[in-house]
Amino acid sequence: MNGKTGHRSATPNSLRGELLARSFKGLPDGMSYHQALKIVRRHINGTSDLSRRAKLLMLALLQIQAIAVLNCDGEGGLDLGAFTAFPRNDTLEGMLAMSRRTVQKAIAELRDALLVWCNDAPDRNRSRFFGINLLPAFARVEEFSAAEVDRATNRSIARNVQRQFTGLKIELEALRQMLGSQSVNELEGLIRQCDLWRRSRDIEAGMRQLLELRAAVDVLKAAAVCAVTKDKDESPQDVISDTPLTYKTRPISKDVDAVPPQESGAGSISGCGDRVRLPVLGPHAEDLIPAIEAAFRSKGLPIYDVDRTATSNLLRLYGRASAATIRLSRRVVDELEEKFGVSGASHILIQAACDPAVRNRPGWARSFVHPSFSAGVVDTRRSFHRWRANLLAEAT
Numbered sequence: 001m002n003g004k005t006g007h008r009s010a011t012p013n014s015l016r017g018e019l020l021a022r023s024f025k026g027l028p029d030g031m032s033y034h035q036a037l038k039i040v041r042r043h044i045n046g047t048s049d050l051s052r053r054a055k056l057l058m059l060a061l062l063q064i065q066a067i068a069v070l071n072c073d074g075e076g077g078l079d080l081g082a083f084t085a086f087p088r089n090d091t092l093e094g095m096l097a098m099s100r101r102t103v104q105k106a107i108a109e110l111r112d113a114l115l116v117w118c119n120d121a122p123d124r125n126r127s128r129f130f131g132i133n134l135l136p137a138f139a140r141v142e143e144f145s146a147a148e149v150d151r152a153t154n155r156s157i158a159r160n161v162q163r164q165f166t167g168l169k170i171e172l173e174a175l176r177q178m179l180g181s182q183s184v185n186e187l188e189g190l191i192r193q194c195d196l197w198r199r200s201r202d203i204e205a206g207m208r209q210l211l212e213l214r215a216a217v218d219v220l221k222a223a224a225v226c227a228v229t230k231d232k233d234e235s236p237q238d239v240i241s242d243t244p245l246t247y248k249t250r251p252i253s254k255d256v257d258a259v260p261p262q263e264s265g266a267g268s269i270s271g272c273g274d275r276v277r278l279p280v281l282g283p284h285a286e287d288l289i290p291a292i293e294a295a296f297r298s299k300g301l302p303i304y305d306v307d308r309t310a311t312s313n314l315l316r317l318y319g320r321a322s323a324a325t326i327r328l329s330r331r332v333v334d335e336l337e338e339k340f341g342v343s344g345a346s347h348i349l350i351q352a353a354c355d356p357a358v359r360n361r362p363g364w365a366r367s368f369v370h371p372s373f374s375a376g377v378v379d380t381r382r383s384f385h386r387w388r389a390n391l392l393a394e395a396t
Contacts, residue, residue, distance in 0.1 A: 008111075008118050017117040021083075021135035028142055033072050036141045037062065043144035046151055050113060053098060057106040058115060060095050061085045061132060069134075083138065084119065086131030107132065114140070154203060161206050165198035168213055175217070178224045190216055280344030281379040285315050288350065291388045292318045295354045298391065301325065319346025322353035326361040335369040340378070347380050355387045 008014070027036050044050065044058050062069075068082040092103050110116045117133040137144075169191055176187045190213060197209050282288065293303045296318075304317055319342075323333045328349070336345035352358055352365040367373060 008108075008120060011112070013112045013114055014118065017111060017114050017136040018119075020114065020139040021117040021119075021133050024135045024139045027138070031141065033069050033138075036138055037066065037069055039141050039144050039148065040137050042148055044115075046148065051106070051109060053096075053102055053106040054109040054113070056096050056098075057092065057103065058110055058137075060092065061087075061116070061134060065134060069138075080133070080135070083134045084131045085134065158201070158203055158206075161203060161210060162198050164210055165194045165206075165213075168210075168217055169194040169198075171217055172220075175220050175224055179220070183220065183223070186216075187220070190220075278340050278344070279377050280340050280347050281377060281381055282344070282347035283381055283384045288347075288384065289314055289318065291384070291391065292322075292350055292354065294391055295387075296321070298394070299325075315346045316342050319349040322346075322349040323365070325353045326365065328352075328362050328365055332366055332369060336365070339369055344378070348378070351380050351383055351387070354391075355383055356390060357383070357386070 027033065041059065041062060044055050044062075047055075050058070064085045064087060065083060072082050089100050089103060092098070093100055096103065098106070107116070107118065111118055115134075115137045117136050119130050119133045172187055172191050172194065176184065176191075179187070193209070193213060197206050197213075200206050296303050301321070304314055320333065323330075326349075333345065333349070336348060339345075340348065348365060348368055352361045358364045368378070
């Protein structure tokens with residue numbers, strides 16, 4: 001480390017540090033030494049180019065000379081001695097709990113990093129101007145400030161990428177519950193990739209991987225939607241209502257109870273004399289029609305003349321009007337009537353249009369004709385009383 005004369009050997013970076021110190025004329029306009037000291041400290045703490053021992057030594061030197069540096073704000077000229085620290089080796093060893101050899105290695109590292117200039121005395125007649133000079137660090141405050149902005153930007157981008165990977169993992173967990181045993185290996189692999197890249201420090205590679213994972217998740221979403229509802233483009237006006245994938249979809253709403261087939265006489269099954277393959281339990285038409293009329297009035301939709309239309313026909317008309325309101329195709333309505341009968345299909349369509357608990361209304365109605373639907377009896381009475389109570393509360 002030391003040359004034949006006992007002085008430190010000159011290196012290209014040590015000469016650059018001396019040039020920075022000797023050519024320093026002052027801080028940029030509008031910046032005080034107090035601000036510059038904070039910038040230098042933040043750079044030392046945030047940089048990854050220094051070892052821990054070099055960081056501790058640089059912070060210790062700044063602490064030793066902090067008062068002298070801050071006093072330069074009120075002085076007209078530049079005092080070279082204010083930026084020169086000349087602590088004893090025993091002092092640094094005690095402050096840093098390091099050996100003398102470790103301290104010497106840290107000083108050499110700071111020299112190579114252009115943070116200090118070791119202004120060694122030519123002889124044993126020492127003065128306050130000879131020692132470890134900190135001016136190279138203060139001469140680079142603009143560079144440190146720009147680097148701090150870049151680091152803050154990279155941290156913000158990294159946090160945003162981490163949040164997106166976390167969001168993808170949540171979506172994949174929901175898809176795993178929806179798809180069940182389908183694509184389980186692919187889902188597990190994608191979840192592991194999300195965990196791996198969320199902890200990665202390579203931002204550019206992480207963003208590229210994020211795009212690939214996003215595309216894979218979109219494909220799985222499409223598969224999940226197709227597993228719940230079919231013919232997504234069956235709207236008569238070419239409007240596709242995709243099912244939100246943030247919750248576990250079910251063939252029917254949680255407020256519609258699917259119970260095993262009951263014996264005859266165990267309950268009242270609403271019907272109008274039509275052919276019913278799967279029974280639907282619902283409220284009486286005398287209770288349902290006033291509620292649906294009130295719901296249509298609140299939405300600004302026309303209502304039918306009660307005096308001129310039979311009750312059974314009114315129920316069917318309001319069922320068809322509800323299907324048009326949620327933009328359900330005629331083919332699906334015919335399938336519902338074929339499967340549940342006219343009365344049962346009307347109860348389902350009216351609930352799909354009026355129940356606020358149903359979020360994806362056309363998808364919810366189509367789920368009853370999906371092959372995966374295997375319930376025996378569909379009970380819509382509890383849901384009816386709930387949305388009718390909400391409707392009355394809004395009216396009052």
